[in-house]
Amino acid sequence: MGIFKDKIDIITGGASGIGRALGEELSRRGALVILVDMNTKLLEEVANSITEAGGRAKAATLDVSDYEVVKKLVDDTMTQYGRLDYIFNNAGIGVAGEARDYSYEDWRKVIDVNLYGVVNGVAAAYPIMVKQDFGHIINTASLAGLLPSAGVISYVASKYAIVGLSNALRVEGADLGVKVSVVCPGLIRTPILNTTKFVKIDREKSLKMAPEAISITPEKCARIILRGVERNKATIVVTLTAKLSWLIQRISPGLVLWMGRQSVKIMRKVVRVDD
DSSP: HHHHOOOOOEEETTTTTTHHHHHHHHHHTTEEEEEEEEEEHEEEEHHHHHTTTTTTEEEEEOOOOOOOHHHHHHHHHHHHHOOOOOEEEOOOOOEEEEOOGHHHHHHHHHIIIIIIIHHHHHHHHHHHHHHHOOOEEEEEEGGGGSSSSSSHHHHHHHHHHHHHHHHHHHHHHGGTOOOOEEEEOOOOOOTHHHEEEEBBBBBHHHHSSSSSGOOOOOHHHHHHHHHHHHHTTEEEESHHHHHHHHHHHOOHHHHHHHHHHHHHHHHHHTOOOOO
């Protein structure tokens, strides 16, 4: 069971995808997991499934973009258990399409959930972890937080911000007992591909273009993330394709920009839908 046995873990976005897989894997390793999501029904199903399998799980329905409710959850966790060992700020949503077609709401909602969901988790948990002199914050960004991924620009903005936030917080927390990691997954087979809003983009054609051969399951992703957490890695890049893409970005940013332009041209020819 290793370092996670009997640890207290909060996981946002815990009802499905990577969050659910993290909750299930951590519970198998002996942790108590507090799963957070907006989907009450699915959240309770996951928590019940974990407890029926012999694990320990609690469900908390809340909106991560609301700082006060996030802080209350963290404070209540401290009151009940006396400590918080890990917080996985994992909740996220997306909007697919070109920036010229976005409404302001397409920007605001993604930033509120993806970025402020992380900011709120950090703001609530980090001071407590500093005071207790231990803890690990794990923020889920994306490969889109390392590369200029066109076609999901509000998502990219939020994920780049999460990478920068996590790296800077890691520096601040290093001598205060708090560890910080950022997770940058490539293509993972999660429901976000089906729940993403598409703006002037053909959903079915777009999903068909996602190469399943280079994707992995949330369960495998969770195991890779936890291995990175065990090693206290600063940046946990998930999938071989994502690692290679990040390497190319660091070696030749200009090449990545050129490749991005080609992908936009393909997107406009194949999946764009104009009125």
